[in-house]
Amino acid sequence: MRNTFCKSPLWECNDELVRVAQGEKPADLVIRHASLVSVTTHEVLPDVDIAVACGRVAYLGLGEHTAEHCIGADTRVIDAAGLFAAPGFMDSHIHVESAMIGVAEYARAVVPHGTTGIFCDPHEVGNVRGMEGVRAMFEDARRVPLKAMMTPPSCVPAVTGVEDTGASVTAADIKDAMGWDNVVALGEMMNFPGILACEPNAIDEVRETLAADRVVTGHFPSPDRDRALNAYVAAGVSSCHESGSFEEVLAKLRLGMWVQLRQGSAWLNLPGYLPQLIESGVDTRHCLLCSDDNHPHTLVDEGHMDRILRTAVELGLDPVTAIQMATINCAEYFGLAHDLGSITPGKCADIVLLDDLEGFAARMVLIDGEVVAEDGRALFSPEPYAWPEWMTHTMDLGLEPTAETFRFAVPGRKDGTARVRAMGIEPGDTLTRDIVVEVPVRDEALLADPAHDILKVCVFDRHHGAAGTHAQGFVMGFGIHGALAQTVSHDAHNLLVMGDNDEDMALAARTLVACGGGEVAVADGQVLALVELPVCGLMSTERVEQVAEKVAQARRAWEQMGCTMPSPFMTMGVMSLACVPELRLTNRGYVNCLTFEMEDLLVE
Known part of the structure; x- marks a missing residue:
């Protein structure tokens, strides 16, 4: 397959690589005295020289051989003594x-x-x-x-x-x-x-x-x-x-x-x-x-x-x-x-110089023979991307979420309890369990039961406005008080809201509608943390460090709300992933992901 990711296709520069390898032309770059991780032979070869031209490896100096014959007046030389060179x-x-x-x-x-x-x-x-x-x-x-x-x-x-x-x-x-x-x-x-x-x-x-x-x-x-x-x-x-x-x-x-x-x-x-x-x-x-x-x-x-x-x-x-x-x-x-994956002649000079083969800390990173990172710091810094407007306006719920929106009505039901289907979450895994639990019924509505870690979940179609639908369900495993909401909800990325009370769930939903999508944590009428993701409701326009800090604030909010699982927003985000067993909730309702049939919320 033709590779368009390299600085120079091999068929355009193979003659120059031949000349560099034989010392007839100087290399652009020579890395000296590295311990080479040879992935083709499963060896670590000591004191190896690597000559690079046209963004590709031209020569390897192995054993008693060196790349001194490839070094010219303008050749950049990197002393990699004590470092490991890996692809x-x-x-x-x-x-x-x-x-x-x-x-x-x-x-x-x-x-x-x-x-x-x-x-x-x-x-x-x-x-x-x-x-x-x-x-x-x-x-x-x-x-x-x-x-x-x-x-x-x-x-x-x-x-x-x-x-x-x-x-x-x-x-x-x-x-x-x-x-x-x-x-x-x-x-x-x-x-x-x-x-x-x-x-x-x-x-x-x-x-x-x-x-x-x-x-x-x-x-x-x-x-x-x-x-x-x-x-x-x-x-x-x-x-x-x-x-x-x-x-x-x-x-x-x-x-x-x-x-x-x-x-x-x-x-x-x-x-x-x-x-x-x-x-x-x-x-x-x-x-x-x-x-x-x-x-x-x-x-x-x-x-x-x-x-x-x-x-x-x-x-x-x-x-x-x-x-x-x-x-x-x-x-x-x-x-x-034929182009990537090894440090061998003709291949792209995508090389990482490592301190050791345990921590894998990268001292220097090269792509196509250019040094692009050193000591944990990128040597490039792209300006914020100018996203087209149609990529940053993707929230079309077709309604204003209120507490009433999150009322799970069961007309004609007397006060007491009802048996309902729920998703059982396994921390650290994409799988869910299809379980039946009892929840309270009050005033002809199903309630969450936080004392037994049973929370409400709603999924709203955010793509089709007033023509869209939403569905209701329950989940066990998060242990929170308050509400979590996100538009990062695989794979349709509809609006997913989870909580133990209708008021907080409504506030969480409105907050994400207002900012164009993202992730939010709410408790007792207060927004505890918000990660704004205006690009398709999935991506930020900020630096990764700023986004990471907001996610850290969200993590602290989850803990404050009572959640102990790792990455609960990521775990929450697959509750609507209708291709992984066993039970998922989409905007159309419960999906049995073993039979791929729709399931009722109420279990009679």
Whole structure:
């Protein structure tokens, strides 16, 4: 596949690389005396020189050989003695919008941590503003050196017939997108029921991707490891990041899939299967590392791929193997290993110089042979992006939320209790349980029961104004007093409101309508924290550090409200994700994500 992300295509500069390698022309840059992490041989090679020209590696000085013959009067020389040179890290699956910033600001946050490439699925923006919004989002990416490789959203909506989104993506859209210069694969095919049913649009999206010689990334959380998984893989879906156990990882590897091992802000999956994977001795060449979703405070406080590498090594993974999962394995899966993923002649000079192979602290980061970050600081600083107005005005609720809006009316019901269906939350996981609980009934209305951690939930269509609908449900697991609301609610990104009283829920909803979307915490009539996300109700126009501080304020508010789970807003944000078991709430009502049928709130 042709790579448009490099400074110079190899076919344009191979003659110059030949001359530099033989000492006939000086290199642009020479890195000297590094310990090279050789991902092609699983070695750490001491005292290696790396000569760079045209943004690519021209020569490696190994053993007794050096790159002195490549150094001219204008060659920049970097002494890397005591440092490890590794290929630039790549995140094999990421939704940039989850960091609540645009792609250029995301680059400023992650490049200093050694990340040189990301494979990003913009299905959050796609659900709000469609492929036109996706294109606008990635115009921002062209302003920074980070290689932002796009995998267009395949599931807009995530599952057909159960929710209302702001847009839709068709197989014809995917065919068109496969011709874009920044597209390398199809975004995660969450609609696995559609694939198994040979639903025309889902199957045709896969066909258009395969016909364009691209790979299809997947999302298969089903427990079926036999016929359904075989069928999913046979359709052409070749990777998956949605594994919850070693048995799932192993089943997918045995069927030839590439498994993306995930460690994000909320979905902390590595401890659940990596130790067993290491102990099993199974070949990991089809294993990739990914974050999937990162909150801004994670990027600011803990890092990006360096954080995931640290975790993997702490869990017992060999450091070179870990680096392979974030470099060459990733490049090979996406068909880009002829340009990316290793420090070898002809490849792009995407290099990170590390203090060690335990903490993975990046001393210096190079992309296409240019130094773009040093000592944890980006050497580029993009101005705020000028978003088009249609990307910043996306709240169209069609009503003014009041306390009465959040009254769960049950006409004719006497005071007492009622049995209702509720979502049971598992902290740190995307899965929910389908449970039945009893809630109070007063004045012909269902009430929350905070004493038993049973909260109300409402989802409002925010895309279609007065024509939109909203639905009601209950949830257990958050333990808060007050209300939380957000427009970051996967995947339709409708307005999601949760709380133990109608007044606070109404205030939370009105607050987000007024600011164009975001996340808010309310208790006893007071706004405790607010993260404004005016771009599609998903992204801020501020610096990542400012957004991280607002998220930190929200975290303190959650704790003040009684919540103890990690990243509750991220966990809350998947309560409407209608493609992951077991029970979800969309603007149309409860969805059973095992049968994909609608369920009633009341259980008679």
